Amino acid sequence: MRVQVVRAWPERFEAEELELPAGATVDDALRATRLPREGVAGVAVHGMRVRGDAPLADGDRVELLGPLLADPKESRRRRAQAQAGRRPR
Template sequence: MKVEVVLAWPRRFKAVLLDLPEGATVADALARSGLSLPDGIVAYAIHGLRCDTAQLLHDGDRIELLRPLVADPKDARRWRAADRKARP
């Protein structure tokens, strides 16, 4: 089965496509990815849904390595809206 492991930063990302045997877990994919995992990883997700490292994988899954939020999303939207109103 083919899965993808994705590590993203604000303006760049690194993705690794893996061919794993049936019954592989998130932990197996992370070990085989070859990515140097930074200390800031706080959780994992498959297609945007949070999971743990024991989660079984399916063909086509995309494992996302999640970092802590820099700002509350609601606050960020308010800042962008205020910035748009301030422009002429």
């Protein structure tokens, strides 16, 4: 089966097509890829975060996830403050 492994960082995008045997898992794809793995904070398949033992299907896209650039809680707080400042009083 054919699987694509992608690494999309703000400054660059890399992709590699792999041919894996039926029944392969995310861990199998990670072992087979030549893409750099430093800085990887997690893995997703078609945008859904998965564990390494997740099975893959033909045509799947395995995404190497980078670290968060901002704390989600802090980002929500800043957006709420900005919206509160724009509301008519």
